[in-house]
Amino acid sequence: MKNQKRTTIHDIARKLNIAASSVSRALNNSSKVSASTKELILKTAKELNYKQNFLAQNLRKGQNQTIGVVVPRINQNFFSNIIAGLEEVTYKNGYNLVICQSNESHEREVQCVETLIHQHVSCIVISISVEHTNDDHLKNVLAQGIQLIQFDRVAQDLETFKVINDNEQAATEAVSHMINQGYRRIALLEGPQNLAIFRQRKAGYLRALEQHRVPVVEELIIKNAWTKELGAKATRKLLSLPKPPDAVFASTSDFSALGVLEVANSMGFKVPDVLGVCGYSNEAFSEITTPSITTVDQYSKKMGKAIADLYFEEIKEAPNSTVYKTVSIKPKLIVRSSTQRKNIPG
Amino acid sequence: MKNQKRTTIHDIARKLNIAASSVSRALNNSSKVSASTKELILKTAKELNYKQNFLAQNLRKGQNQTIGVVVPRINQNFFSNIIAGLEEVTYKNGYNLVICQSNESHEREVQCVETLIHQHVSCIVISISVEHTNDDHLKNVLAQGIQLIQFDRVAQDLETFKVINDNEQAATEAVSHMINQGYRRIALLEGPQNLAIFRQRKAGYLRALEQHRVPVVEELIIKNAWTKELGAKATRKLLSLPKPPDAVFASTSDFSALGVLEVANSMGFKVPDVLGVCGYSNEAFSEITTPSITTVDQYSKKMGKAIADLYFEEIKEAPNSTVYKTVSIKPKLIVRSSTQRKNIPG
DNA sequence: AAAAATATTGCAATCGATTGCCTAAATTTT
DNA sequence: AAAATTTAGGCAATCGATTGCAATATTTTT
Known part of the structure; x- marks a missing residue:
């Protein structure tokens, strides 16, 4: 039953006693075949359950x-x-x-x-x-x-x-929003800086701070915190500082923000009153966490x-x-x- | 710069003044080419940045x-x-x-x-x-x-x-677990019954009830509640009944269970004490909702x-x-x- | 050194579909 | 009715890689 030969244009041609080229033309609705033979060919193709072969077609067409x-x-x-x-x-x-x-x-x-x-x-x-x-x-x-x-x-x-x-612009907006909410010690969870998108988001963060004359604090900028686990780890460290941040911008993803959220909850930092959290990417879950996560949608x-x-x-x-x-x-x-x-x- | 012809085995053959078949054999590491020409061919192929053409290869090989x-x-x-x-x-x-x-x-x-x-x-x-x-x-x-x-x-x-x-078995286990937690009026959110998996999960639900001699209540079985929205809608209806359920088995998905959870929270039914909720599929979010959702992992x-x-x-x-x-x-x-x-x- | 065996290499057909060119048939024009 | 034009369809090459068979070159055996 299985693995029998597939029908090709030659099978159709043989059956109708015509040339394969005519079959090809008929299937491509060329004007160089008469309406009657075209019809006959299409009918036969259907009968024989013909399926064109993309490999052959694309090879020939070169694309x-x-x-x-x-x-x-x-x-x-x-x-x-x-x-x-x-x-x-x-x-x-x-x-x-x-x-x-x-x-x-x-x-x-x-x-x-x-x-x-x-x-x-x-x-x-x-x-x-x-x-x-x-x-x-x-x-x-x-x-x-x-x-x-x-x-x-x-x-x-x-x-x-x-x-x-426009990552820089989005990051600037996000951080500006946080500043407007009264957060002043905003930590940044950076992504790997070999990728431009993460450099741009950092630049946006710095630009927002500058625009609002909020000082940049080096110890609040954490490298390579771009997964949930790394976000959690970074947050544990941040919240143990003598002067912990009052907000975290997880610039890499909502996954990272989720890690922040979980640690904050478990360490008793109330979000958003004591600690603000902002993620990136608008993952489906960011709407359903408690509390729901502010984020950037990328359309x-x-x-x-x-x-x-x-x-x-x-x-x-x-x-x-x-x-x-x-x-x-x-x-x-x-x-x-x-x-x-x-x-x-x- | 772009769209120039790609290198083929014939280009390699022409350059080395040999037959294309030898090139093919060399590239396929056939024993029918001498080690020296093989080496030469491979070197030239690399030089010309040759990439084999899957279309041609698969067409010829018929697979x-x-x-x-x-x-x-x-x-x-x-x-x-x-x-x-x-x-x-x-x-x-x-x-x-x-x-x-x-x-x-x-x-x-x-x-x-x-x-x-x-x-x-x-x-x-x-x-x-x-x-x-x-x-x-x-x-x-x-x-x-x-x-x-x-x-x-x-x-x-x-x-x-x-x-x-084994959907039936898994559903039986899930519902048995709920019965063991003391739930007695367990609602079922069914999936479309044209799909076997959803019929099987329903069968598992019924089997568990039977095994534990818990009566089947028809009004607690809701058809086609397989998305978050439909799950929410079904739950609104269920929780408004004179005798509402004390648990819901969202047999279709965690998305549906999420809908249940949100409605339960908003209607003041405390999960899990007043209402138990169980989903299916172990979506990533089911771990991070409040409360986290019991579910079935399908490996x-x-x-x-x-x-x-x-x-x-x-x-x-x-x-x-x-x-x-x-x-x-x-x-x-x-x-x-x-x-x-x-x-x-x- | 001739014969036999083995190792390399080339030729040409093949996979299935497309297409330029050519011929034969049908139709139109004169 | 013959010539010109249009239409329909066939032939054969082509896309790139593979492979059976044949031919040549090399090595081994006698």
Whole structure:
């Protein structure tokens, strides 16, 4: 029953005693076949349960109607929404999506990219892993004549199409909001500074402090606190200081903010009255924690669509252009309970 | 710069003034090429930045080293873990994964399957959508000689390989646990009964009641309450009854349980003392709600690995076998605060 | 040194679909 | 009715890699 040969255009041709080229033309609705034979061919194709072979088709056409996506993790809200946005547009255009996870490993990321090159996809959409050390694999994509769009976590120095958020602006807004709520000793949980997005968020934090003439305190700036566990650990240390912070900006993610929240709760620092907490990314859970977490929404689904639109509306049309456009999307601060004090001091 | 021709084995052959077949053999490490030319070819391939073309290779070999996955949603913990498990094994075997979302739509699911058939993948791994109405598209997969593994949400009547959980057993355990905590009027939030998994969980609920001689109360069994919103709506109704339930088993998901929790909190039913709540699937958030939610863990990553192992260890070896094995994985009850009473009545 | 065995390499067909070019048939024009 | 034009369909090459078979080169055996 299984593994029998699949029907090809030659099978159809043989059965009808015509040439395979006519079958191909009929299936592609070419005007070079008469209406009657076209009908006959389509009928027979259906009878024989014919399914076209993408491999052969794409090989011949020299292009694959497929877009490859490489993200660190698909189970983060931000990335799964990006993918949802991409899907919407790509399917409408008759393209397919191949999704790969780097699991935050540079090595794995290189592997994913290699595979996509082998598959001969027409475009690779990537957000680099936290371990990012060099751009060789990305340069290779371009060298193979494959389009490349970086988003969110981009390798800044590499000239490619980019779709990004204005991280600095969002961070400034978040921290300004906290200052307006009367917080003055605002700690920063930094992400790995090899990634531009985390450098930008730090810059936004510093800018907000400067604008409001709040002094920068070095001991309140914690490096590499970008997971829930690291966020918790950092918070334990911060809250044990002689002069602990009165707020924490977990600039890397809501996961990190969640770690802050749990430690604060267990150490008896009441959020938001004694300690304000702000996260980043608007994960689904940030709405349902107690208290709910103030965070930054990145319009991820919209961003996914923007990436796909960029490909279909601009890149695909002018594949040899060397003008690399950067699209920037303004994120939005979502104020929830974790930074809303009942009584604002001062 | 861009879109130049990619290097093929013929380019390498021409440069070295040898036949393409030798190049192919060298790249495949065949013993039919001398060590010296092999070395020369590999060196040249590297120089010219040669990347093999999967399309051509797979077309020739008549098989695609790719496995297609169709799931309702990739941002649910259960499914993203399945995918993580699949990835681990498939990559180790040099296979690729193409991931598709049906978004719970039958039509979309049919589309995804069609696409995977066109791609000529060697195996399709699928968990059917909630709208599932018929098996035609799945039969078609088999008719095309493509392997098919159903998991979790399976079309029971269709004979294929299956990897499932013992839903009935897990539901029985969950409800028994609630009965042991002294709950007696336990409501059931059902999932759509066209899916076997939801029928099985209901059967498990009924079995537990029977075993403990707890009467079944029809008004406590709510149909189709399988999202957060529907769970909330059902709970509002249940808690307004003259004799409201003292516990709710949200058999469909933790999302539904979350809806229960929110309504219970807002209506002043204290969880777990006045109302016990149990979910299903062990979403990440179920640990961090207040109170944390008792749920059923399905060993999703392990399940993903089991699916891939089934393919590589059994199906791939004997592709024409018509003995369809079913692998069953026993899920585990995770008891958290939402069902743990301080004082067990009676 | 000739014969036999083995190791290398090349030729050409193949996978399935597409497409430029050419021929034959049908239709229109003169 | 012959010539010109249009339409329909076939032939064969092509995309890039693989592989059975044949041919040549090298090594081993006698």
